Amino acid sequence: MPKPSRKRKRPQDGISSPIKAAYAFRSISAARLLRCFVVGWLSISVLLATEYRGEVTFNGLPVPGAAVMARHGGKILLRITNRNGIYSFHDLAEGEWSVQVEMAGFATVKQDVAITTKMPVAHWELKLLPLTQVKAARPVQELEQTTPNALLINGSVNNGASSPFAQAPVFGNHRPGGRGLYNGGIGMILGNSALDAQPFSLTGQRTPKPSYNDLTGLATIGGPLRIPHLLRNGPNVFAAYQWTRDRDSTIDSALMPTTAERNSIPPSVISPQALALLRYYPLPNFDGGSRYNYQVPIVSPAHQDALQSRFNQRIGNKDQIYGGFGFLSTRTDAPNLFDFTDTTDLLGMKASIHWSHRLNRGLFLNLGYQFSRFATRVKPYFADRENVSGDAGITGNDQSPVNWGPPSLTFAGGIAGLADGLPKFDRNQTGAVSYSMLWQHGGHNFQFGGSFRREEFNYLSQQDPRGSFLFSDFTNFLLGVPDTSSIAFGNADKYFRESVYDAYFNDDWRISPDFTLNAGLRWEYGAPITELYNRLVNLDIVPGFSAVAPVLASDPIGPLTGRRYPNSLLRPDKAGFEPRVGIAWRPLPASSLIVRAGYGVYDNTSVYQTIYTQLAQQPPLSKTLSVQNSPGNPLTLADGFKASPSITPNTFAIDPNFRVGYAQEWRLSVQRDLPGSLQLLVSYLGIKGTRGLQEFLPNTYPIGTVNPCPACPAGYVYLASNGNSTREAGSIELRRRLHSGFTATVTYTFAKAIDDDASLGGQGALLSSQPTQGANTQNAIQISAPPTASSAIVAQNWLNLSAERSLSSFDQRHLLSLQMQYTTGMGLAGGTLLSGWRGALFKEWTFATEITAGSGLPETPIYLAAVQGTGVTGTIRPDYTGAPLYAAPAGFSLNPEAYDPPAPGQWGNAGRNSITGPVQFTLNASAGRTFRVGDHLHLDLRVDATNALNHVTYTAWNTTINNAQFGLPVSADAMRSIRTTLRLRF
Numbered sequence: 001m002p003k004p005s006r007k008r009k010r011p012q013d014g015i016s017s018p019i020k021a022a023y024a025f026r027s028i029s030a031a032r033l034l035r036c037f038v039v040g041w042l043s044i045s046v047l048l049a050t051e052y053r054g055e056v057t058f059n060g061l062p063v064p065g066a067a068v069m070a071r072h073g074g075k076i077l078l079r080i081t082n083r084n085g086i087y088s089f090h091d092l093a094e095g096e097w098s099v100q101v102e103m104a105g106f107a108t109v110k111q112d113v114a115i116t117t118k119m120p121v122a123h124w125e126l127k128l129l130p131l132t133q134v135k136a137a138r139p140v141q142e143l144e145q146t147t148p149n150a151l152l153i154n155g156s157v158n159n160g161a162s163s164p165f166a167q168a169p170v171f172g173n174h175r176p177g178g179r180g181l182y183n184g185g186i187g188m189i190l191g192n193s194a195l196d197a198q199p200f201s202l203t204g205q206r207t208p209k210p211s212y213n214d215l216t217g218l219a220t221i222g223g224p225l226r227i228p229h230l231l232r233n234g235p236n237v238f239a240a241y242q243w244t245r246d247r248d249s250t251i252d253s254a255l256m257p258t259t260a261e262r263n264s265i266p267p268s269v270i271s272p273q274a275l276a277l278l279r280y281y282p283l284p285n286f287d288g289g290s291r292y293n294y295q296v297p298i299v300s301p302a303h304q305d306a307l308q309s310r311f312n313q314r315i316g317n318k319d320q321i322y323g324g325f326g327f328l329s330t331r332t333d334a335p336n337l338f339d340f341t342d343t344t345d346l347l348g349m350k351a352s353i354h355w356s357h358r359l360n361r362g363l364f365l366n367l368g369y370q371f372s373r374f375a376t377r378v379k380p381y382f383a384d385r386e387n388v389s390g391d392a393g394i395t396g397n398d399q400s401p402v403n404w405g406p407p408s409l410t411f412a413g414g415i416a417g418l419a420d421g422l423p424k425f426d427r428n429q430t431g432a433v434s435y436s437m438l439w440q441h442g443g444h445n446f447q448f449g450g451s452f453r454r455e456e457f458n459y460l461s462q463q464d465p466r467g468s469f470l471f472s473d474f475t476n477f478l479l480g481v482p483d484t485s486s487i488a489f490g491n492a493d494k495y496f497r498e499s500v501y502d503a504y505f506n507d508d509w510r511i512s513p514d515f516t517l518n519a520g521l522r523w524e525y526g527a528p529i530t531e532l533y534n535r536l537v538n539l540d541i542v543p544g545f546s547a548v549a550p551v552l553a554s555d556p557i558g559p560l561t562g563r564r565y566p567n568s569l570l571r572p573d574k575a576g577f578e579p580r581v582g583i584a585w586r587p588l589p590a591s592s593l594i595v596r597a598g599y600g601v602y603d604n605t606s607v608y609q610t611i612y613t614q615l616a617q618q619p620p621l622s623k624t625l626s627v628q629n630s631p632g633n634p635l636t637l638a639d640g641f642k643a644s645p646s647i648t649p650n651t652f653a654i655d656p657n658f659r660v661g662y663a664q665e666w667r668l669s670v671q672r673d674l675p676g677s678l679q680l681l682v683s684y685l686g687i688k689g690t691r692g693l694q695e696f697l698p699n700t701y702p703i704g705t706v707n708p709c710p711a712c713p714a715g716y717v718y719l720a721s722n723g724n725s726t727r728e729a730g731s732i733e734l735r736r737r738l739h740s741g742f743t744a745t746v747t748y749t750f751a752k753a754i755d756d757d758a759s760l761g762g763q764g765a766l767l768s769s770q771p772t773q774g775a776n777t778q779n780a781i782q783i784s785a786p787p788t789a790s791s792a793i794v795a796q797n798w799l800n801l802s803a804e805r806s807l808s809s810f811d812q813r814h815l816l817s818l819q820m821q822y823t824t825g826m827g828l829a830g831g832t833l834l835s836g837w838r839g840a841l842f843k844e845w846t847f848a849t850e851i852t853a854g855s856g857l858p859e860t861p862i863y864l865a866a867v868q869g870t871g872v873t874g875t876i877r878p879d880y881t882g883a884p885l886y887a888a889p890a891g892f893s894l895n896p897e898a899y900d901p902p903a904p905g906q907w908g909n910a911g912r913n914s915i916t917g918p919v920q921f922t923l924n925a926s927a928g929r930t931f932r933v934g935d936h937l938h939l940d941l942r943v944d945a946t947n948a949l950n951h952v953t954y955t956a957w958n959t960t961i962n963n964a965q966f967g968l969p970v971s972a973d974a975m976r977s978i979r980t981t982l983r984l985r986f
Contacts, residue, residue, distance in 0.1 A: 187983025271480025692723025
């Protein structure tokens with residue numbers, strides 16, 4: 001057989017251009033109930049993918065008896081496809097393997113494959129050789145010579161198979177007990193508090209470590225579905241089930257009212273409502289001064305059951321049907337400092353089915369349908385248990401049994417706020433259809449398609465049914481005199497509907513062996529949300545914000561301006577055209593140097609959901625207010641939820657011409673192979689965000705100033721789409737390919753991000769990734785909980801929005817990451833760390849570590865007080881005194897002398913995000929090995945250590961200057977925890 005020609009590696013192999021990896025818009029999800037789910041699915045992803053499997057076909061039909069050879073270094077493995085054209089390799093070392101498929105009469109197929117811990121099923125399509133090239137099959141002796149010490153086929157040499165000295169059969173048609181058609185495994189992940197480190201204490205006080213056990217059970221099965229006498233050639237199916245019983249242990253610290261503070265005023269003047277609420281505050285359990293005096297361990301249990309399944313069925317040689325089903329059930333308890341325990345139940349499912357059809361040699365069609373549904377139910381501790389507000393004599397809030405409980409209390413001085421969760425029962429449902437086609441013509445790969453998605457958000461919840469109070473000091477609380485109050489309840493059931501469309505066209509054009517152009521255009525449109533019964537309210541606002549009036553979706557004509565609004569109250573934005581282009585170029589044909597570049601535009605079509613949640617909670621549909629205590633509107637704990645004549649009852653409004661934000665992204669990278677199995681990648685990324693969210697408070701003024709427009713309406717937040725953002729990042733990555741059992745990757749990134757957006761900070765809504773393709777063609781189903789939105793940042797001065805431009809709160813200037821993996825000797829000739837029986841003990845172990853170190857994230861200094869003319873707090877910034885901010889006294893991380901309350905009549909001059917938070921550092925490690933138990937049984941052992949060095953990393957500083965904990969850490973990341981995984985595979 002003539003030696004197969006070596007094809008030059010295409011420069012587009014491994015390309016990561018904006019055409020194939022776009023930015024999606026993310027949102028903050030701090031819900032503790034999802035932590036167990038995320039960890040579980042990461043674990044199952046690692047455990048399930050332990051072999052490299054493939055399928056060899058000709059014209060869509062399986063090819064049995066094909067030889068599949070895998071080479072890596074000096075090691076060679078051989079497999080023969082079964083009658084279904086299937087082969088599998090077990091426990092291949094990670095790295096580059098050369099895989100070659102041979103079959104008599106067919107052209108040899110060869111490809112380099114990067115073996116990782118999670119490998120998809122490979123598909124090899126053979127092509128017949130011309131008659132002039134068809135020769136006899138390679139002699140077995142030649143095959144044997146190319147694979148020394150690799151295998152010996154029974155009967156391939158004269159080994160006296162019929163004699164008493166016959167060699168035991170290794171493989172072949174007569175192999176006894178051959179590998180079955182099915183594979184699977186069972187396993188468990190174990191954790192115990194005895195192996196975990198003590199949770200970190202912010203106070204330095206020693207608190208007993210809670211005792212707990214963590215257990216996760218895993219089970220997988222895969223293979224062809226066959227039912228005797230009913231189904232002979234059923235689809236290939238795979239199913240995985242995960243059962244988790246987990247505990248999350250933390251230590252919470254707080255400042256509780258002391259006995260002296262409780263008795264600071266005569267009992268006769270203490271408000272009865274304050275006395276009733278004060279009984280829920282525990283006494284301090286240690287003497288910590290004015291910072292902290294109370295600390296308790298918190299254990300949050302979480303239970304989860306998850307099922308993942310998929311199937312694949314070929315029909316003839318042109319059609320294929322595939323899809324999957326996933327199920328998730330999570331139950332969590334969330335206790336707090338006050339020993340209130342809220343429960344959350346999440347139930348979700350997702351299913352998909354796809355039909356793939358080959359129209360001709362170069363034209364392929366894919367149609368798909370997906371359906372998902374999530375239900376979330378939260379039950380607070382006091383719901384249907386105790387009417388705290390009613391018994392205390394607090395009026396004006398919702399006192400129905402489901403909303404029983406205390407109002408939220410916030411103290412500017414640092415005393416722990418009293419709060420309990422809010423009830424809700426949300427059911428979200430999505431149905432989607434997708435269409436895509438692939439046309440291979442010449443050097444072009446044309447892709448075009450589109451999808452339609454109908455989303456339903458059914459909410460049974462309210463924003464603040466029990467109300468909230470803010471007190472500047474504890475004495476005012478005892479007197480029952482709040483500084484501000486807010487409330488929002490009514491119209492609890494909401495039925496939102498949204499339609500989302502997209503269409504795309506893309507051409508992957510191989511202009512030459514050294515140059516590839518990838519260009520396309522995508523259109524996305526997310527229609528503004530409507531409510532099933534038109535229960536939405538916005539404000540009809542005249543120019544200059546001098547007058548406002550509610551406008552309802554049921555009667556969408558502005559009472560002041562006479563404008564006609566759509567029933568969504570927002571005008572649609574259909575101009576979501578997103579051009580994208582990327583190139584891959586090898587400037588020197590004989591060199592490994594590859595240059596990649598790209599540009600793309602990406603829209604934020606998922607922006608509407610949180611907006612409409614607020615539009616549905618406005619008068620006259622519900623009771624909302626956010627007011628300040630004043631002589632004209634005195635507030636008390638007993639009667640604190642009453643509207644002020646100078647403050648509009650509506651607390652939220654949005655520009656009816658609101659536009660969807662978009663981001664422009666440009667990339668450039670240069671890749672080059674270096675000696676010593678090294679590869680260098682230098683890249684640059686730039687992003688420009690436009691039409692970001694901005695929120696401000698019209699007609700507000702600084703403390704100490706006379707109201708310049710007493711007749712102008714105030715007290716509501718106004719949302720517009722005038723924000724902008726930029727981010728630029730340069731990175732250097734050095735990678736050592738797997739060689740001699742060792743591989744590593746080190747990456748350094750230098751970046752800077754600036755914005756004046758309300759919700760971009762912390763999330764990077766316009767600076768994240770989203771898919772570029774319109775149709776999801778993956779046959780795996782992965783369940784994740786619906787996203788939750790981040791709270792927006794309201795501008796300090798509504799007349800000077802440019803003053804909000806600052807470093808983004810996700811701006812991490814320096815980031816260094818390192819991943820390393822070492823595998824000890826393998827096989828008879830492999831080296832080990834030790835010799836003798838110790839060497840045997842340490843053979844075939846894989847050790848891995850991941851280290852991440854980064855500079856701190858920006859934070860904003862806050863002076864906690866009400867914005868004049870409203871009940872809104874948290875937007876006023878202090879004055880910077882010029883004192884060194886980080887020259888902090890002992891025990892502090894920030895200098896309290898660096899800030900003062902803003903001067904009377906002035907807004908604070910301290911910049912937004914002008915404080916640098918604590919340095920970030922993580923080090924995780926793992927060790928694992930596979931033990932061969934029998935011919936078809938393997939036992940996997942893996943030990944994972946999170947925060948292996950038990951290093952304390954603070955999450956953020958307290959930046960409220962009139963808080964007793966200013967300059968102290970807010971919390972710390974989890975300390976070291978160890979999990980052991982055992983899995984038996986067959």
